[in-house]
Amino acid sequence: EPEVTxxxxxxxxxxxQEVILRCVPISNHLYFYWYRQILGQKVEFLVSFYxxxxxxxxxxxxxxxxxxxxxxxxxxxxxxxTKLEDSAMYFCASSEATSGSRxxxxxxPGTRLTVL
Amino acid sequence: AQTVTQSQPEMSVQExxxxxxxxxxxxxxxxxxxxxxxxxxxxxxxxxxxxxxYKQQNATENRFSVNFQKAAKSFSLKISDSQLGDAAMYFCAYRSGYSxxxxxxxxxxxxxxxVTP
Numbered sequence: 188e189p190e191v192t193x194x195x196x197x198x199x200x201x202x203x204q205e206v207i208l209r210c211v212p213i214s215n216h217l218y219f220y221w222y223r224q225i226l227g228q229k230v231e232f233l234v235s236f237y238x239x240x241x242x243x244x245x246x247x248x249x250x251x252x253x254x255x256x257x258x259x260x261x262x263x264x265x266x267x268x269t270k271l272e273d274s275a276m277y278f279c280a281s282s283e284a285t286s287g288s289r290x291x292x293x294x295x296p297g298t299r300l301t302v303l
Numbered sequence: 304a305q306t307v308t309q310s311q312p313e314m315s316v317q318e319x320x321x322x323x324x325x326x327x328x329x330x331x332x333x334x335x336x337x338x339x340x341x342x343x344x345x346x347x348x349x350x351x352x353x354x355x356x357y358k359q360q361n362a363t364e365n366r367f368s369v370n371f372q373k374a375a376k377s378f379s380l381k382i383s384d385s386q387l388g389d390a391a392m393y394f395c396a397y398r399s400g401y402s403x404x405x406x407x408x409x410x411x412x413x414x415x416x417x418v419t420p
Contacts, residue, residue, distance in 0.1 A: 220406075220407070224346075230408075230410040232407035235405065235407060243405040245407070276346055278348060282406075286400070290336065291350060292350075292408060294349070295347075296345065297346050297347060
């Protein structure tokens, strides 16, 4: 069964450093998402991406964040200058469509980001 | 903005028994979708079940079923014949059906389910 994959599974970085989190969505999916979950808290939406541009973003997704689909398979989240409060689990998700039965978002296993 | 409330931070059930996890939501929209996701200790988010608001029939997936009460804005998850592998955090999520509201999932805070032998 196709699945969303994410690398790395765990990333440790120093405050102020740039990190890139990578995701490979399910191959026939067109809509891509990033969510984050700070330990012990609920999952929060960051951004959605379609047709090579951001379609929606939350207040969390400020200028420190960017997303890119550098090729036909990868979808990346970049944090330009990490802060301690960026420590969280970051989930990538993808969906085939945004309506009907094909709108279900399938999640990857997550990348645990630790900022020291 | 829509809010999703899961009022039970923790629940416990014995193996083979039935448990119901509650979820309420607040919205003024008439077209939306509701989901239950399971997050085991590995922290991967796994879709359990999905419900379209326009469908009166409650969704079922094997041992998992929902009780969708649209007027009451309630969306509870029933797990029958509980198994040890059901132990996880369960998140209820809302998604608008209107494109101008976006397609982000709005999650509740989760219910931690413990399954005892």
